[in-house]
Amino acid sequence: MAERLKIAVFASGKGSNLESILNSIESCKIIHADIVCVISNNSNAGALEIAKQKNIPAVHINREQYLTDEEFNVALIKKLNEFAANFIVLAGYMKMLSSTIIRKYKNRIINIHPALLPKFGGKGMYGIHVHEAAIASGDKVSGATVHFVDEEYDHGSTIMQETVNIDTTETAGTLAAKILKIEHKIFPEVVRLFSEGKIYNEDGKVVICK
Ligand code: GRF
Secondary structure: OOOEEEEEEEEOOOHHHHHHHHHHHOOOOOEEEEEEEEEEEOOOOOHHHHHHOOOEEEEEEOOHHOOOOOHHHHHHHHHHHHHOEEEEEEEOOOOOHHHHHHHHHOOOOEEEOOOOOOOOOOOOOOOHHHHHHHOOOOEEEEEEEEEEEEOOOOOOOOEEEEEEEEEEEOOOOHHHHHHHHHHHHHHHHHHHHHHHOOOEEEOOOEEEEO
8 A cells, every 4th residue: 555645735815726625534435644734825616614613734935935936935935844744735826836846745745726627737727717718719528637746837747638529508607517417526536546555657658547
């Protein structure tokens, strides 16, 4: 059995994906992982509130609190070490992690994106913009992607995707809601597979042993 996952969740917003992973842990769908801290750049993030309610350390830390990138990164790594995090889940985190952290946690950082990457990803593709672009493209399907994080936005190897139809009457808002629902399904599923040692990234080729 793989070592127990000690997950640091990074989130900037509402925290519904954080909640979906917590629910899977609480209902014992995931039994080999704990969320050891929730980290946010945004002091008003719903994710921090959720963490506090669950007695999970909630850390508000952002670049503006430090004089240099270097100092900020040292402080962030110190936090990850303090909670002995060995895995990072980006659940709506709106900032890029430093290359030091990305290298330190190679193949141990995952992100969720509300589109079928490589479509509608990259800089500027966040929130409602993603769904507006998907509808404007004329595509008949969109979906969600869980992927490894590397040093480019929305770029690392894909781990899992699920699709939804884009209906003729679809708006960006209805599409966002449909996709969020499947995010809450596939993100905890990927965390579970990781915690059971069933996902490997072999030079960009992702292997899942279900
Ligand atoms: C999700 O749509 C996710 O795909 C994106 O940010 C959003 C976060 O939502 N990366 P929530 O804060 O988990 O509700």
